[in-house]
Amino acid sequence: MTLDLVYFAWVRERIGLPKERVDTAAVTVSGLIDQLREREDRYALAFSDLDAIRVAVDQTLVELDAPLEGVREVAFFPPMTGG
Amino acid sequence: MTLDLVYFAWVRERIGLPKERVDTAAVTVSGLIDQLREREDRYALAFSDLDAIRVAVDQTLVELDAPLEGVREVAFFPPMTGG
């Protein structure tokens, strides 16, 4: 499965990219994070504290165990600080 | 003791005056109300339901048993409806 990944705020800065396309066999967001962590240290750093990571799939907030089936875009970012 | 009395809203309309000066020997606001009630029916009507009457002495809200000593102006009006 091919996914568009997008990163915001310090997740984007740690990974060094605003977005990228990845191929994955992961079934859930957690599985995808595990795959990314193993790629390079900058991903391992970005995902070192999952309590500080929020996820949206196809622009909807989800939990880390959310399934990836049918998903096109996954966004990773810190807790939001709007307002 | 001479007091300036001022009336607002339907208290003013029932009594038919915005203000007047009265001589009284009353010691409390309640005593003053009793004296007014005995004057004429329009006063009795205005003060027929004391739960619906609010009082300020010298521009400060008080209870009906407030003393009149040293007071110059007593205001009678319905519950306030600002805002």
Place this chain on the structure above:
Amino acid sequence: MTVRVEAEPFDLALELATFGQGAGAIVTFTGLVRDLPEGGLVYMEVEHYPAMTTQALEAIEAEARTRWPLSDCLIIHRFGRLVPGAQIMMVATAAPHRQAAFQAAEFLMDYLKSRAPFWKKEVTASGENWVESAIKDEDALKRW
């Protein structure tokens, strides 16, 4: 810190142009004359007690300032004939954070609703009616 009681309409934009500078949060409340549920309101007459009104509003504002760290505070209340859609009054509060600005604005509204000497009369083609105070307005004070 300003309290004004006046007949003229106010311009919210003008009032806020210099309001709350340096604050993080500004809350405003504007009260408007609504038509009656059945329609037919010609105007609302707002009466007040001139010798008492300003000091009553200033006391309410002073109390709010002891409770929340307000960097600015504004109360304007109109009196006289106000047609449907017209502004009746406004409050504005400025504070470092939103909770203080919201709470202070609600506090000001709750208190001036029941503790500031204003009375409203609704005038229709068929008669007049003094607006009665609502028990819930008195109850609203208990939370503070």
Place this chain on the structure above:
Amino acid sequence: MTVRVEAEPFDLALELATFGQGAGAIVTFTGLVRDLPEGGLVYMEVEHYPAMTTQALEAIEAEARTRWPLSDCLIIHRFGRLVPGAQIMMVATAAPHRQAAFQAAEFLMDYLKSRAPFWKKEVTASGENWVESAIKDEDALKRW
């Protein structure tokens, strides 16, 4: 009912000129960039997730409208570089009575604080700092 996400400053007066007609109560909240406690903020950079932001705000607004009888509702949130004193965002709510207008405005603020995809970075002469979310902001959602 309007949601806007934009870089440009907004004009509160212009936004309110046609807002909430026929309502009895209008509440506005404006968020402003504050300097740091120790001073020295050069600017705040507000980042967002363009593909998601508007729909997230619209969902929050729709939820508010199911909870309170709002006759009008407005959310504007800016992004980009914002200097101290600049407006960050505003909400406005219009309802028949003050309680609904206040509660809806607080609800919108609590939700967009923690559920709309915005992030703030403080930039000073000596470095940058991403603003961390406050536990109290997450806790604020529990009251609704």
